[in-house]
Amino acid sequence: MKKFTFGTPETLVPSKFCDAFDYREGEVRYPASNFIFKDRASDCILEFPIEDDCQIFGFGLQLKQFAHRGRKLKMDVNADPVTANGESHAPVPFFVTNKGYGMYFDTARYAEFYCGKQKNPAFSGAASVSEGGAADSEAALYASRRETSAWMSVRIPAAHGIDVYVIEGDSITDIVSQYNMLAGGGPEVPEWGLGMLYRCYTGWDSEKIKSVADYFRANDIPCDIIGLEPGWHSHAYSCTYKWSDRYPDPDGFLSYLKERGYHINLWEHAFTHPDADFFDEIAPYSGDWMVWGGLVPDFATPEARKIFADYMREHLVEHGVDGFKLDECDSSDNTGGWSFPLSAEFPSGLDGMQYHSLFGTLYVKTIMDALGGTPTLGEVRQMGALAASYPFVLYSDLYDHRDFIRGVVNSGFSGILWAPEFRSAHSKEECVRRMQAVVFSVQCLVNAWNYDGIPWVIHECEDEVKELLSVRAGLIPMLKAAFEEYHRTGKPPVRALVMDYTDDEKTYHIDNEYLFCDDLLVAPIAAGTGDEREVYLPVADKWEDYFTGEPVESGSFRVKTEGIPVYRRRK
DSSP states (O other), rough: OOOOOOOOEESSSSSGGGOOOOOOOOOOOOGGGOOOOEEEEEEEEEEEOOOOOOOOEEOOOOOSSSSOOOOOEOBBBSSSOOOSOOOOOSSEEEETTTTSSSEEEOOSOOOOOOOOEEEOHHHOOOOOSEEEEEEOOHHHHHTTTOOOOEEEEEEEEOOOOEEEEEEEOOOOHHHHHHHHTTTTTTTOGGGGGEEEEOOOOTTOHHHHHHHHHHHHHTTTTOOEEEOOGGGSSTTTTTTTTOHHHHHSSSHHHHHHHHTTOOOOEEEEEOOTTTTTTTTTHHGGGGGGSTTTTOOOOOTTTTHHHHHHHHHHHHHTHHHHOOEEEOOOOSSOOSSSSSOOOOOOOOTOOBBHHHHHHHHHHHHEEEEEEEEEEEOOOEEEOOOOTTTSSEEEEESSSSOOOHHHHHOOOOTTTTTOOBOOOOOOOSHHHHHHHHHHHHHHHSSEEEEETTTTHHHHHHHHOOOHHHHHHHHHHHHHHHHHHHHHHHHHHHHEEEHHHHHTTTTTTTGGOSSEEEETTTTEOOOOOTTSSEEEEEEEOTTTOOOOOOOOEEEEEEEEEEEESSSEEEEEEEO
């Protein structure tokens, strides 16, 4: 790994806020002469050539696109991206290639990446711009447009310099592991955090939630964590962080759940309501815009972090809460345009664009301060660069199941974790298919916030879901070992096939299968697509059916099943 510095980089960048940042310089083969740097009045540009057969992956939680060669992506923080334009809950300015290198751009700006375009050879020394002459057929027309000299262009708005970390390795998994170690390696997570997290209906009171907790134990349904949604707050948008009258005895309620072996996870967001006890204290350390009538604490300042964390510790963590769901720390362009503008100013010196990019990660750091070493595995709506070491899993308000599966596949490229949560279903089939993907993911998250009842009871598939949750319980030791390796070496517990099989061209566009832990290959069937799908098992290894142990031939084939296709690499 080697850092290349161009111009005068900004000081308020992700590495500044990464406590575990661990850059160790080494030599790379990638030549510095490849880069062309331009400093302009309103931005800076970095250009460099890429190979004609270069494939490009990464850029954070990309739900709409897998392979990015030839595309334009903007690292815009947006809760509800509708196209494959780079917008995401968790955009990360880091990409990897099949050519033995990846690059991390240390910026909190909404950087724009053009992933393989042609340059005028007069300005780049590039080869001829196209092949062939006049086109006399459609095939010839498109052949004449084929790029023979491809470049990447990276635009960083408002900045006048950038640090770029070039990372090389034998496989994409090797490159990504090094990027994750740059951030301190993967998180340490408790074994209970890998069990089922059941988020309860937002309208329930404490007595109803206790009865549901008893239902799980009486029916031998594995559940480790009970999650409470906005109804626990006396005011939720913005937040007071105080118990509502639905919970007249919070300590007694928490004790009831703890005595029955549950951990407790609370929903919240950081927009601080005027009735919050620390509103006046944190106001000077907040941004100049409010959201839903609440302050936006500047968690880049030690003062705001301490005020917020101290309150959470004293009033929640010390009473038995050991997990949090941190919502709304992204932004939205398509559901009302809520959150603060890009022009916002914060006491730390960050502007609105930078704070959007850093908000979720800084919020997580603040909650980690509140937990004070208490083990956890929580949820967050926004994370970005250098976030691998934090025990928080991303989730989304979007709900297309194919996008959710693609999110699982893509998350492993960028040092982030993703939960394809169950949140609703319109049929028994959809309930089961979504639960299958939930069971084979890093966090077994059932978000029943809008179910006034148990989803699998309502959809009449209780037996099927109980069996799936039993499968999940059996996976926990394997997943715990994978997280330990993630922490130690940076190797993600969930990976796209191309990460381990970088030389296998057939993996370059597979966005609906993934490697789970060390040796499993999971090929979920998306809800509403029937009971059949194409599966590819890389030919470099031998495989067997995970559930039966029967050998399965490598290569491509169709499988028909009401279950979830899972295969194990044979030793």
